[in-house]
Amino acid sequence: MNALLHHAPVLLVAVPLLGAFAVPLVGKLGSGLRRFFVGLIALLTTAIAGYLAASFYAAGASPIVYVLGGRLSLPSGMVAPIRIMFELDGLSVFMMLITALAALAAVLYTSSFWKERSGATLKDSLMLLLIVGIFGMEMTGDLFNFFVFLEITSIAACSLVGFRVWNGRSQEAAFKVMTLYTLSGLFVLLAVGLLYGQYGGLNIAYLATMIGSGAALVDKIALGLLLTGLAMKAGAVPMHMWAPDAYGEAPGAASILLVANSQASLYGLFRVLFTLYGSAYSPQSLAWILIGLAVLTIIVGVTMALVQRDLKRLIAFGAVSQIGYMMLAVGVGFAAMTALQPSDFGFVALQGGLFHMINDAACIGLLFLAAGIVIRRAGTRDLQGMGGIAHDLKWTTAFFMLGAFALAGMPPLNGFASKLMIYESTFRLSPVLAIVAILASILLLAVFLRAFQAAFLGPRTEPTDVMRPVPISMLVSMGLLALVVVAFGLFPGFFVDRIVTPAAQALWSGRDAYIQAVMSGMGG
Amino acid sequence: MSSGMSVIVRTVTRFTYALIIVFGFYVIMHGHLTPGGGFQGGAVVASAFALALVAFGTAGLKGALNRHLLQSLEEVGALAFLGLAFAGVGTAFFYNILANSGSVFGGSDPAALASGGVLPLMNWAVGLKVMTGIASILIIMVIGARKEATE
Amino acid sequence: MTGITTGFGAWNPIAWLLLFLGVVAGALFLRRFGNKQYKKNTGQTKVFLSGNEEPEASALHVRGAHLYWGFVDGLSAYYRRVRALHTGLLSDYVALFVGTLGVVLIVLVLSR
Numbered sequence A: 001m002n003a004l005l006h007h008a009p010v011l012l013v014a015v016p017l018l019g020a021f022a023v024p025l026v027g028k029l030g031s032g033l034r035r036f037f038v039g040l041i042a043l044l045t046t047a048i049a050g051y052l053a054a055s056f057y058a059a060g061a062s063p064i065v066y067v068l069g070g071r072l073s074l075p076s077g078m079v080a081p082i083r084i085m086f087e088l089d090g091l092s093v094f095m096m097l098i099t100a101l102a103a104l105a106a107v108l109y110t111s112s113f114w115k116e117r118s119g120a121t122l123k124d125s126l127m128l129l130l131i132v133g134i135f136g137m138e139m140t141g142d143l144f145n146f147f148v149f150l151e152i153t154s155i156a157a158c159s160l161v162g163f164r165v166w167n168g169r170s171q172e173a174a175f176k177v178m179t180l181y182t183l184s185g186l187f188v189l190l191a192v193g194l195l196y197g198q199y200g201g202l203n204i205a206y207l208a209t210m211i212g213s214g215a216a217l218v219d220k221i222a223l224g225l226l227l228t229g230l231a232m233k234a235g236a237v238p239m240h241m242w243a244p245d246a247y248g249e250a251p252g253a254a255s256i257l258l259v260a261n262s263q264a265s266l267y268g269l270f271r272v273l274f275t276l277y278g279s280a281y282s283p284q285s286l287a288w289i290l291i292g293l294a295v296l297t298i299i300v301g302v303t304m305a306l307v308q309r310d311l312k313r314l315i316a317f318g319a320v321s322q323i324g325y326m327m328l329a330v331g332v333g334f335a336a337m338t339a340l341q342p343s344d345f346g347f348v349a350l351q352g353g354l355f356h357m358i359n360d361a362a363c364i365g366l367l368f369l370a371a372g373i374v375i376r377r378a379g380t381r382d383l384q385g386m387g388g389i390a391h392d393l394k395w396t397t398a399f400f401m402l403g404a405f406a407l408a409g410m411p412p413l414n415g416f417a418s419k420l421m422i423y424e425s426t427f428r429l430s431p432v433l434a435i436v437a438i439l440a441s442i443l444l445l446a447v448f449l450r451a452f453q454a455a456f457l458g459p460r461t462e463p464t465d466v467m468r469p470v471p472i473s474m475l476v477s478m479g480l481l482a483l484v485v486v487a488f489g490l491f492p493g494f495f496v497d498r499i500v501t502p503a504a505q506a507l508w509s510g511r512d513a514y515i516q517a518v519m520s521g522m523g524g
Numbered sequence B: 001m002s003s004g005m006s007v008i009v010r011t012v013t014r015f016t017y018a019l020i021i022v023f024g025f026y027v028i029m030h031g032h033l034t035p036g037g038g039f040q041g042g043a044v045v046a047s048a049f050a051l052a053l054v055a056f057g058t059a060g061l062k063g064a065l066n067r068h069l070l071q072s073l074e075e076v077g078a079l080a081f082l083g084l085a086f087a088g089v090g091t092a093f094f095y096n097i098l099a100n101s102g103s104v105f106g107g108s109d110p111a112a113l114a115s116g117g118v119l120p121l122m123n124w125a126v127g128l129k130v131m132t133g134i135a136s137i138l139i140i141m142v143i144g145a146r147k148e149a150t151e
Numbered sequence C: 001m002t003g004i005t006t007g008f009g010a011w012n013p014i015a016w017l018l019l020f021l022g023v024v025a026g027a028l029f030l031r032r033f034g035n036k037q038y039k040k041n042t043g044q045t046k047v048f049l050s051g052n053e054e055p056e057a058s059a060l061h062v063r064g065a066h067l068y069w070g071f072v073d074g075l076s077a078y079y080r081r082v083r084a085l086h087t088g089l090l091s092d093y094v095a096l097f098v099g100t101l102g103v104v105l106i107v108l109v110l111s112r
Helices: A003-027 A031-058 A090-113 A120-139 A143-161 A168-199 A204-210 A217-234 A242-249 A252-280 A284-306 A311-338 A345-378 A394-407 A414-429 A431-456 A472-490 A492-509 A511-519 B007-029 B038-061 B067-090 B119-150 C013-031 C069-074 C076-085 C090-110
Strands: A064-067 A085-088
Touching: A003 A031, A003 A064, A003 A085, A003 A120, A003 B067, A031 A090, A031 A120, A031 A492, A064 A511, A085 A090, A085 A120, A085 A511, A090 A120, A090 A252, A090 A345, A090 A472, A090 A492, A120 A143, A120 A252, A143 A168, A143 A204, A143 A242, A143 A252, A168 A204, A168 A217, A168 A242, A168 C090, A204 A252, A204 A511, A217 A252, A217 A284, A217 A311, A217 C090, A242 A252, A242 A311, A252 A311, A252 A345, A252 A492, A252 A511, A284 A311, A284 A431, A284 C076, A284 C090, A311 A345, A311 A414, A311 A431, A311 A492, A345 A394, A345 A414, A345 A431, A345 A472, A345 A492, A394 A414, A394 A431, A394 A472, A414 A431, A414 A472, A414 A492, A472 A492, A472 C013, A492 A511, B007 B038, B007 B119, B038 B119, B067 B119, C069 C076
Parallel strands: none
Antiparallel strands: A064 A085
């Protein structure tokens, strides 16, 4: 194993962190150099992520453990893993790929979006910091460091939401987001503290071995706190209220990173449910809590999207409803896995839910990025005041339509492939759930047709020269996401086999491998 | 805020200013031996800046605390910390390359000031970042408060 | 290779695309039998609104807030309740969080 590959997990966090701190210094030398530097950092990070993923899958997708500051075992021969470590299994690597995609698209897009505004240096710094936090959440093998990275994402995210300091609405949204993120972070910290007090360890693998079968009361309370706190950060109804505020007020490129951030929280939820507790404590009621939240999220998200007049809030409610699909699929998978007789459809549900995560990141990202251009062009976020964008911005129109169709699950795009897997596996557990999911998906198509009709069709409103031509870097950024949408749509089997199945396998049966990867290295 | 406070406060500040900074540096320097460390020591130093800001006001300081310089130094502190972490990458990220090496800070006596490998250096990096960071936040808050007062 | 199986059904986008192209080709083929007798740029191709003048295009554009009015009105009982939840007040957000936390904790503590 060569040195770069060996250090790749930590470089994924260290390189953007270095970038985030160096950007203000580089920015003093000139804005062109700063944009080049930020782009270089983003490209480097994506390249490391791609290289790590490629060699991870080539090596058979067995978990990788990276220990910071030395060897796993201590000189004193202590058997509990106390060092800070990163642990990557199929799910972590899959999430890492989603984040790398979102990060690259966001940085490319933002390099020309903020050219003429002040404070661009801070924005670059905060975006890189948010990327650091998301990568850290997805890779850490340590519950307390998970909380630390969660807080990094919270701080960076609410600063980005409140970035337009001249705008009162964004300040209000940032305040709400900050309060709720802090609240969720504190409850997660409380749960971590409870587990630490009970078992004297913070390592996820170590805690997983300590939580024996038939969890104690304190384990259940910690699970409840973790589940609710992370579900709120993921944006599950009825704790989704911050999401439209945040997505709506954040700059376009930051919105896609906020989506990746929500998905990282969802990853944390899955990690807790399947790895930390898993077979030790997995009552059916837990699966039904997840499914209940998911159904609420789907219905409320879609129906509220239908009545929004603000374009970004409309997309934001669409994003909320998609979180519901992922939770529904994984809840169904959890129910099937923990039933007395595990059934295979649960594995398909997990595959569908995880596949939908990367599809959602691409589609919602595409919509947010296109909406950013539309809003700059129209000068308003109100759908009532828009119209005729399609006359001038042909590529943007095409990208928006592609994103909307894919998200609503139109064949042959990627959203259809993942939603089909969700519908057909959910149907086996309960037909009612599948019907709700399908109806909501149809309604989602109606939502985006409305947005498309109002913003893009019709005669030209006031023709201005704003955003014309659309900067190349923005088109490249959207083109990247559109390529993912089309490629994943036309060759779903190829991608499901290679990247989604190892991730689903990590949830379905990877708990022992995850624990063994750390615990077998101890005591030596 | 710009005018400063009474002559008593200003005189006491002149006496205590240097003492607080020296104490802060002491906390940073002995971070690997005694309770405290880079963050705490940096916060103590920054409290001296806060005292000066309150006692003399921004006008009285006559630009002695330059916000842009402070912000640059903050980045330097963060990068120095990260650089020390990168230095261990031959073995592992954050690996302590200087510990027990016999060179500077590589002493084997655990109670000596020159021990702990890269830990004292990391304390200095964190201390620099925290003192300059908090100081620039304070300056921005004072400027904001003055703007509100004049409006 | 390109398709996926769900254990219940299967999905192959390439086959779907081929079928789609086939249907499009069939539709174009049928279209060839259409009537080509009409004359362009005459009264035959103009919009007929009971003899009234056709309004300007900008007056015809259905704006965003007007779409699906009927659907939303039909579900007004539901929308009244859901909209009432979205107060935008931070204390309500926190109350909903705490309420959900309570429900989750009760269910977990009561279950085996």
